[in-house]
């Protein structure tokens with residue numbers, strides 16, 4: 001009896017310590033990676049910011065970076081109104097039904113689709129229609145379409161998370177569903193929404209697949225596809241011979257810093273929460 | 289005894305179903321204008337369902353079915369073509385455990401008027417001041433109208449929700465369980481406000497406290513398991529209940 005419980009205790013301790021160990025290992029690897037990038041990339045990045053171009057490759061990084069930022073912001077701005085409309089409709093108007101549940105599931109599925117699918121969409125559906133010289137527009141549209149289901153489901157989830165008493169009390173005052181969503185529910189959820197938009201932007205800015213997809217199939221007579229940071233990294237690595245050069249590390253570092261800034265802002269936004277002391281969370285979805 | 293005035297709200301053969309479950313059964317009840325009517329009954333008797341059916345708030349659930357009529361000044365609020373937002377403006381509901389919006393005190397009270405299209409600042413100022421006075425909160429908050437409503441105490445929050453409901457100038461005010469989750473001092477304060485309000489409004493309150501009904505109401509409607517058991521002036525119902533179930537409830541013999 002004694003030995004068995006002691007043995008069980010020992011097994012538990014072993015499992016626990018190995019979990020702790022792997023956690024530290026994962027964090028350590030991540031830190032090492034970032035540290036290595038900083039070590040190799042900081043110098044070239046500082047130089048490129050100072051002189052505008054990489055000394056050894058001659059390529060300008062800052063315009064590419066600005067274009068990436070522009071793409072992220074424009075895609076989010078394009079997708080957001082439609083996505084919020086969809087989220088508001090699904091959360092506030094649609095009746096609970098099997099069809100509604102199915103639509104929600106479908107949008108969720110779209111949101112989790114690998115991004116290359118959206119590159120495929122841009123290449124297959126948008127490019128033939130928009131045609132020559134419109135590469136930037138095609139990449140922008142493909143990215144916005146990629147964001148659309150993500151931002152729709154997050155709007156829906158954020159609205160569902162608002163304490164039900166706000167919806168109830170607003171409607172009881174004679175507000176319409178739209179007024180209720182727009183004036184009470186969305187303002188309550190605005191930090192969550194903004195955080196999710198930033199995360200979505202980080203995803204758009206860090207994703208090379210749509211651009212690669214469009215670039216790969218693009219007749220060279222149509223001109224270059226718009227170069228974004230991840231695509232630049234990819235294409236310059238593919239095009240170069242030999243090991244990665246210092247400008248590759250500079251590019252990678254800038255990419256990672258951009259992503260970290262956006263994610264960090266998102267975390268900050270989410271941390272400041274509404275203080276609803278004595279609130280209504282416990283029975284909000286129940287009967288009243 | 290209270291003089292019987294015109295009926296503000298008339299329920300005719302009103303039944304409410306949640307899916308297959310019947311919560312209210314063929315209610316025929318007239319709510320006198322300019323008086324306070326207490327709807328009493330045990331938990332699950334259908335008090336909240338009745339209040340919600342008077343302002344079409346039961347419709348927030350998808351599986352609700354309402355049969356019969358509810359006449360507001362003689363007009364059926366359930367007839368097709370009726371603007372539900374206007375019904376809810378005229379018949380205000382302060383549901384159980386109301387909660388201020390996460391906005392300033394001013395914006396909470398001004399919310400309703402703004403939703404109904406009032407924009408002018410000085411007009412809103414007037415409404416906010418008047419409503420907060422009516423709710424007995426003006427003196428406590430007049431210096432900090434721009435503070436978050438969430439910084440108020442629970443009792444003040446409850447008063448603020450009354451002010452918020454008064455700001456749209458309703459004709460009827462339905463108050464569900466005003467004592468819920470509040471300390472006795474706050475409850476006493478709210479009961480004082482209710483006594484003031486019934487001079488100007490038609491009030492309907494749902495409560496399971498006989499004492500509270502005795503203190504503030506002019507009429508009592510007693511519900512049991514979705515049926516209207518008894519209705520009459522409060523003093524009559526207390527002195528000479530007609531139904532045994534009412535008597536049991538009054539004397540505290542819950543069945």
Ligand SMILES: Nc1ncnc2c1ncn2[C@@H]1O[C@H](COP(=O)(O)OP(=O)(O)OP(=O)(O)O)[C@@H](O)[C@H]1O
Pocket residue numbers: 287288306309311329330331332333334335336337338349496
């Ligand atoms: N949204 C709903 N969906 C399904 N059933 C409901 C719903 N709301 C109320 N009911 C049921 O209808 C009956 C009456 O409920 P109601 O809330 O009107 O009672 P009540 O008198 O207000 O009770 P309480 O004193 O507990 O508030 C109860 O059996 C309840 O379970």
Ligand SMILES: [Mg+2]
Pocket residue numbers: 288335336337384464465494
């Ligand atoms: Mg109730």
